[in-house]
Amino acid sequence: xxxxxxxxxxxxxxxxxxxxxxxxxxxxxxxxxxxxxxxxxxxxxxxxxxxxxxxxxxxxxxxxxxxxxxxxxxxxxxxxxxxxxxxxxxxxxxxxxxxxxxxxxxxxxxxxxxxxxxxxxxxxxxxxxxxxxxxxxxxxxxxxxxxxxxxxxxxxxxxxxxxxxxxxxxxxxxxxxxxxxxxxxxxxxxxxxxxxxxxxxxxxxxxxxxxxxxxxxxxxxxxxxxxxxxxxxxxxxxxxxxxxxxxxxxxxxxxxxxxxxxxxxxxxxxxxxxxxxxxxxxxxxxxxxxxxxxxxxxxxxxxxxxxxxxxxxxxxxxxxxxxxxxxxxxxxxxxxxxxxxxxxxxxxxxxxxxxxxxxxxxxxxxxxxxxxxxxxxxxxx
Amino acid sequence: xxxxxxxxxxxxxxxxxxxxxxxxxxxxxxxxxxxxxxxxxxxxxxxxxxxxxxxxxxxxxxxxxxxxxxxxxxxxxxxxxxxxxxxxxxxxxxxxxxxxxxxxxxxxxxxxxxxxxxxxxxxxxxxxxxxxxxxxxxxxxxxxxxxxxxxxxxxxxxxxxxxxxxxxxxxxxxxxxxxxxxxxxxxxxxxxxxxxxxxxxxxxxxxxxxxxxxxxxxxxxxxxxxxxxxxxxxxxxxxxxxxxxxxxxxxxxxxxxxxxxxxxxxxxxxxxxxxxxxxxxxxxxxxxxxxxxxxxxxxxxxxxxxxxxxxxxxxxxxxxxxxxxxxxxxxxxxxxxxxxxxxxxxxxxxxxxxxxxxxxxxxxxxxxxxxxxxxxxxxxxxxxxxxx
Numbered sequence: 197x198x199x200x201x202x203x204x205x206x207x208x209x210x211x212x213x214x215x216x217x218x219x220x221x222x223x224x225x226x227x228x229x230x231x232x233x234x235x236x237x238x239x240x241x242x243x244x245x246x247x248x249x250x251x252x253x254x255x256x257x258x259x260x261x262x263x264x265x266x267x268x269x270x271x272x273x274x275x276x277x278x279x280x281x282x283x284x285x286x287x288x289x290x291x292x293x294x295x296x297x298x299x300x301x302x303x304x305x306x307x308x309x310x311x312x313x314x315x316x317x318x319x320x321x322x323x324x325x326x327x328x329x330x331x332x333x334x335x336x337x338x339x340x341x342x343x344x345x346x347x348x349x350x351x352x353x354x355x356x357x358x359x360x361x362x363x364x365x366x367x368x369x370x371x372x373x374x375x376x377x378x379x380x381x382x383x384x385x386x387x388x389x390x391x392x393x394x395x396x397x398x399x400x401x402x403x404x405x406x407x408x409x410x411x412x413x414x415x416x417x418x419x420x421x422x423x424x425x426x427x428x429x430x431x432x433x434x435x436x437x438x439x440x441x442x443x444x445x446x447x448x449x450x451x452x453x454x455x456x457x458x459x460x461x462x463x464x465x466x467x468x469x470x471x472x473x474x475x476x477x478x479x480x481x482x483x484x485x486x487x488x489x490x491x492x493x494x495x496x497x498x499x500x501x502x503x504x505x506x507x508x509x510x511x512x513x514x515x516x517x518x519x520x521x522x523x524x525x526x527x528x529x530x531x532x533x534x535x536x537x538x539x540x541x542x543x544x545x546x547x548x549x550x551x552x553x554x555x556x557x558x559x560x561x562x563x564x565x566x567x568x569x570x571x572x573x574x575x576x577x
Numbered sequence: 578x579x580x581x582x583x584x585x586x587x588x589x590x591x592x593x594x595x596x597x598x599x600x601x602x603x604x605x606x607x608x609x610x611x612x613x614x615x616x617x618x619x620x621x622x623x624x625x626x627x628x629x630x631x632x633x634x635x636x637x638x639x640x641x642x643x644x645x646x647x648x649x650x651x652x653x654x655x656x657x658x659x660x661x662x663x664x665x666x667x668x669x670x671x672x673x674x675x676x677x678x679x680x681x682x683x684x685x686x687x688x689x690x691x692x693x694x695x696x697x698x699x700x701x702x703x704x705x706x707x708x709x710x711x712x713x714x715x716x717x718x719x720x721x722x723x724x725x726x727x728x729x730x731x732x733x734x735x736x737x738x739x740x741x742x743x744x745x746x747x748x749x750x751x752x753x754x755x756x757x758x759x760x761x762x763x764x765x766x767x768x769x770x771x772x773x774x775x776x777x778x779x780x781x782x783x784x785x786x787x788x789x790x791x792x793x794x795x796x797x798x799x800x801x802x803x804x805x806x807x808x809x810x811x812x813x814x815x816x817x818x819x820x821x822x823x824x825x826x827x828x829x830x831x832x833x834x835x836x837x838x839x840x841x842x843x844x845x846x847x848x849x850x851x852x853x854x855x856x857x858x859x860x861x862x863x864x865x866x867x868x869x870x871x872x873x874x875x876x877x878x879x880x881x882x883x884x885x886x887x888x889x890x891x892x893x894x895x896x897x898x899x900x901x902x903x904x905x906x907x908x909x910x911x912x913x914x915x916x917x918x919x920x921x922x923x924x925x926x927x928x929x930x931x932x933x934x935x936x937x938x939x940x941x942x943x944x945x946x947x948x949x950x951x952x953x954x955x956x957x958x959x960x961x962x963x964x965x
Contacts, residue, residue, distance in 0.1 A: 476692045485692045486673055493672065493694025493711035497744055513655035513948060514672030514694030514711070515933075529844050529862025529886060549886070 258559045259569030265310060266562055275560035276567070277541045281310050301330020319358065321345050376418055383415035390420035398422075401435060408439030427467070429454055486514045500531060507535035523564070525549045540564045635958040643909070643922060643945070643954045647961025649677055649684035656946035658697030659936040660706070664957060667936070669946055670695035670708050676728065684960065689716055689728055697934065699748040701756070705777065709745035709758065717777050729780060749805040749813070755828060756782070759802040759815055767796040771815060773828045789815065789823040789835040806849035806856070816846035816858045822868070840866050841878050850892035850900065859889035859902055865917070884910065884919050893935035893943065903932030903945050922952060
């Protein structure tokens with residue numbers, strides 16, 4: 197068999213496996229501390245061990261050379277455990293490190309296809325294409341690069357939130373777009389602040405200088421006048437009597453709006469009645485006790501286990517469990533270290549817990565499969 | 578009043594302030610602090626009967642085989658605990674608050690009126706059945722009338738600020754007046770994880786905590802225990818996280834003295850069962866330990882090989898050569914005195930299923946329940962029983 201074609205096929209299969217692992221977040225399995233013997237944790241067909249390999253692929257032998265983009269880099273344990281295509285510490289080659297995140301340049305670096313690439317943060321742009329100054333443009337406010345590099349606004353026009361000019365209904369005041377009809381700092385005109393307005397410029401609904409309980413002077417229809425402030429409301433229409441007597445923030449009889457009543461078993465919190473039927477209230481949250489890992493089976497019953505990219509605590513039908521991310525396995529049965537094995541490159545747990553490659557022979561695990569290649573002289577099957 | 582005081586002081590996992598306040602206020606009024614939650618005959622509160630499939634015809638399982646039982650509640654389900662006083666009085670509890678009763682002829686099922694998970698069930702007899710939860714709730718069935726699924730509860734306000742407490746992981750007792758509960762330390766400093774009471778006591782069990790670690794300071798954390806088992810003489814064993822294993826000769830003069838046993842593992846142990854001088858424990862990664870009492874009073878520990886690395890959740894048996902184990906990945910295994918042998922539970926996608934509890938009245942009446950697992954072995958006629 198042509199060695200090049202076969203090697204390409206093996207590599208192709210490995211890459212497909214890796215791509216699938218990256219794209220899919222489907223749970224590998226559920227079950228706290230399940231560790232097991234291949235059956236519960238396998239995510240690819242495993243040809244682990246030299247015997248398995250020789251039986252399943254009669255023409256394939258154990259291979260040792262890392263297929264691209266994998267490499268054995270000095271600072272990582274195991275064979276072929278570094279993916280040079282996306283490792284920022286080893287981008288394209290071992291020890292080729294992408295620049296660290298630099299303060300003030302609004303950028304960070306990733307390794308993609310074996311090359312370090314600069315990524316701008318939101319609303320920042322690299323318009324001069326120079327890495328040294330990072331993403332030097334504020335795309336949300338730069339009139340010369342408004343929303344995108346080179347997108348210039350008309351002379352005198354401001355760039356507001358990435359678009360030229362102010363949105364309809366707003367006006368420019370001190371370089372900002374404000375709504376003159378309701379902005380208490382710019383009420384009716386730029387700079388006309390209600391809290392500093394002369395008494396004659398305020399509409400006093402209950403007499404000059406009278407501010408009822410829970411009310412304030414704010415901007416309504418471009419005029420400063422006394423109105424309810426914040427979450428306070430005048431639900432009994434007696435503004436000049438008891439003022440804004442209700443807090444719709446937490447009033448179960450006026451929850452979110454006057455007259456909106458919660459049921460007897462609900463509370464009003466953050467302007468909402470808690471909880472809807474079907475969910476359970478734990479303090480001030482509505483949860484599903486059957487699936488919430490912080491309230492599993494009962495309020496406050498937090499499922500144990502480390503949280504991370506390799507696994508997380510889950511709540512399955514009201515019982516705590518632990519779920520490994522795709523490509524990881526809990527091979528030692530210990531909850532405290534979660535899914536401690538990377539099944540994609542662990543030669544002792546290659547593709548599944550306990551599926552061992554030819555460790556003594558230096559056979560690496562690539563994409564969850566013990567590496568094989570075409571048989572040739574000098575390699576013992 | 579002494580019972581109330583001891584409950585307040587000694588049972589953090591149960592004694593939420595709400596529970597105490599309920600007991601206190603009712604005691605003051607001279608009324609029972611409880612309310613019936615479910616009655617299937619509808620004589621009190623409206624029952625919350627679970628609609629299920631039409632009753633399946635009774636069938637006989639093939640001799641010597643495990644058979645799937647037609648569940649009275651639709652899948653998916655999680656049956657977390659099972660206990661019975663005999664072949665015609667078997668209780669099964671599950672998530673979220675399912676209670677199922679087998680009276681030897683048919684199943685009845687109901688919700689207990691809470692959304693909390695029912696973690697397990699234990700009783701000293703037909704008129705003293707306890708169901709426990711991950712939360713601060715205990716339920717008690719005492720009517721003995723098997724046609725009435727009547728449960729009493731003592732609990733705090735579900736979801737309220739007082740509702741937080743540790744889960745109860747297991748219960749066992751030598752009788753209605755000698756009852757033990759175990760649970761999780763949950764990170765609380767000085768929190769006990771084993772308690773004893775002298776009975777339901779009208780809804781105010783007089784729980785008294787007991788520390789299992791000799792020489793520990795009052796502020797030291799106790800191990801989280803997952804399983805409890807005792808023999809007819811009152812000797813009690815507990816196992817838990819970190820392989821922690823203890824036994825006590827029983828509750829005497831208001832206290833218990835514990836002996837620490839080296840299990841030889843730091844993996845969590847989840848299940849216990851014993852016979853004669855042998856006590857078996859099992860847990861994560863296929864860990865099985867056999868403890869043997871020696872004539873000189875010492876205890877020896879054997880590491881017994883298990884055929885896979887599943888998390889073993891339950892043990893039940895009849896003799897030192899007839900023990901069943903169940904756990905994750907659809908694992909069901911039998912010990913014949915020489916070796917553990919896996920049994921095919923005969924269902925599709927078995928590895929996604931998990932056995933949480935086993936119970937048996939005898940070799941011809943063995944139940945295995947869990948996440949989408951409802952199996953029986955023996956000569957009993959059961960609904961929809963079919964040989965896989």
